[in-house]
Ligand SMILES: O=C(O)C1=C[C@@H](OP(=O)(O)O)[C@@H](O)[C@H](O)C1
């Protein structure tokens with residue numbers, strides 16, 4: 001399936017984005033091992049999270065759907081999971097695979113995790129090594145690639161200093177740590193998203209955080225069941241905000257978006273770029289800070305983005321690159337080498353697509369250098385590279401191109417934001433195509 005972007009129009013819209021992907025995965029996993037019935041509203045019903053939901057069912061958890069995004073999960077405690085009869089498929093989801101690997105490490109049974117071609121080429125040694133130190137028997141293909149086979153059981157706790165700021169690795173180890181003897185301690189070089197820590201703490205697990213160190217204190221943890229209303233995903237919202245900033249005479253309000261500071265680096269960068277952005281109605285939703293975000297079409301200036309902010313906006317770098325093509329001056333993105341091991345090599349994919357449109361993007365080992373502003377050309381077909389964020393970032397670039405832009409194999413957008421093509425067609429294009 002292709003998405004055709006042709007003739008955009010100014011948009012004055014109030015929109016919502018679906019539930020946060022990271023929080024959706026975590027709420028399914030933690031409710032599955034809670035002591036009782038949990039209720040989840042606003043679950044992201046996109047491919048990645050639906051894979052996690054199916055895996056929890058395959059592990060013997062009963063999960064009922066009542067309405068769109070509304071589920072009851074009947075958890076029976078930490079040790080209630082059952083050996084799956086078949087291989088568990090995480091699809092395209094790095095988060096699903098790495099977090100569930102942590103969970104399965106504590107189970108006294110054998111399981112196999114696999115995924116699509118993209119996921120089977122993403123690095124898993126980053127979890128295999130610390131999990132092995134905890135005593136898990138875990139096998140992979142040569143080089144540390146999935147499928148992963150796991151024989152879980154008795155675990156010892158570790159004190160692990162992460163080299164990369166990865167919330168997936170941290171969360172994997174915290175989940176395994178629930179089953180380990182003694183305190184699991186994880187150090188991170190810079191703050192990464194902290195949804196797992198927040199959710200564990202609010203479910204009654206003793207967890208301490210100070211100066212980049214997270215310690216699971218409970219010797220005999222139990223997860224209390226919870227009711228959660230998941231806030232909208234800031235990573236999905238970033239594409240709509242960018243569209244509002246770039247398409248002339250637009251004004252976009254995205255309501256109910258999670259703005260946890262470990263996720264909201266993109267908003268800080270927008271501010272530095274001179275974007276007309278207002279953060280309104282700040283409140284808490286599902287134990288997380290949330291707000292309504294309003295942007296108006298803005299003249300943007302270039303920025304340098306590097307260091308500790310990178311993990312706090314890791315999935316927003318491709319759309320930042322699109323914005324940078326329209327900003328006055330040279331934008332430099334450093335310290336973003338992790339983008340090379342996402343669903344695709346995002347540094348190379350976004351460089352290729354934007355340069356095909358006539359942009360001036362230079363790829364560096366750990367980032368990008370982008371000169372702006374540059375008029376973007378249409379009459380072009382762009383690859384999605386089997387990566388939802390590349391497909392959506394390219395579609396937003398298409399909104400300001402001087403001719404039609406075709407996004408190839410755009411169905412990959414279902415990974416995180418199935419409503420995106422419809423929102424773009426209905427709100428930003430002249431006529432529904
Ligand atoms: O923990 C999570 O939910 C995620 C963590 C990030 O990955 P890393 O932990 O690999 O940086 C991010 O890119 C991904 O989209 C979701």
Ligand SMILES: C=C(OP(=O)(O)O)C(=O)O
Pocket residue numbers: 092093094095096315342343389416
């Ligand atoms: C990197 C992403 O997800 P994951 O690692 O879960 O596949 C993403 O959603 O941009």
